[in-house]
Amino acid sequence: MSQIIRRIGVPPSERGSTGGGNCPDIFELTDGNFAVIGTDATEKLDGDLPADASRADYERIVVITRETLLRAKADIPDA
DSSP states (O other): OOOEEEESSOOGGGGTOSSOSSOOEEEEETTSOEEEEOEEOHHHHGGGSOTTOOOOTTOOOEEOOHHHHHHHGGGSOOO
8 A cells, every 4th residue: 555755836825725634635655646635526526537537436526726736746757
């Protein structure tokens, strides 16, 4: 099983979270994949997926804020 290596981007506290307990976040894993903490929007967005997109029953559509992704951009490897 993969483990978290590091946060991608800045901590939620630097994005305005005062409680820090429920904010979107992105992490790089030991296997090179990424884990995302976000709001589960599967039921709301599943029907809006384009015809060439699909998800398995064990996959969820997760929403993160634009700021979370933009503040992580510099930490995302090019390859």
